[in-house]
Amino acid sequence: QNRPLNSQNVADSLQKYNLKKASIQKALDSLADSGKISFKEYGKQKIYLARQDQFNIPNNEELASMKEENAKLQEHLDQQKKAITEVEGEIKSLQSNLTLEQIHDKEAKLRKEVKEMEDKLVKLRGGVTLVRPEEKKAVEVMYSEKISLWRRRKRMFKDLWDAITENSPKDLKEFKEELGIEYDEDVGVNLQSVSELLQHGKKRARGQ
Secondary structure, three states: OOOOEOHHHHHHHOHHHOOOHHHHHHHHHHHHHOOOEEEEEEOOEEEEEEOHHHOOOOOHHHHHHHHHHHHHHHHHHHHHHHHHHHHHHHHHHHHHOOOHHHHHHHHHHHHHHHHHHHHHHHHHHOOOOOOOHHHHHHHHHHHHHHHHHHHHHHHHHHHHHHHHHOOOOOOHHHHHHHHOOOOHHHHOOOHHHHHHHHHHHHHHHHHO
């Protein structure tokens, strides 16, 4: 960079190389002592500069030509970036499509699933019981136990929460969020509606 720099500027620019400022200061002083760069002192601070006699300074006509060439290059660069984006989009689209082999595999898998469902449907239409009564009873008992446990823990939490917040000056909603507490409704479940599923299933079984 052909501009005045202090050692901190250089250290910041070379940060990704994990160079220490003391080493950079030493290198700058060495370059200055050998005449490869120049420096000026402002109080205790040194400002380093590239030697200007090493540069060919363009005149106004040359600068104008360089600016024009730079504008053309920038336009060409923008066109290339646009072309690259279009190609990358096309590649991504092609990669998302299944190969012929994958299509055949998926078709075979879907046909198998359809056959299994059709076989199951035939059995159901023929009145075949797919779940034995004792298995159904065991599931209902387990389901009922889980609902009871849920209801008991919900009640325990309510009693404890009421005791803690009875005389609390805090806003209960903010306090709840602060503690990271979520109610059933916050995650889209409801004890009552889940409990009714079991009763609904029993009524439906009796109706059949």
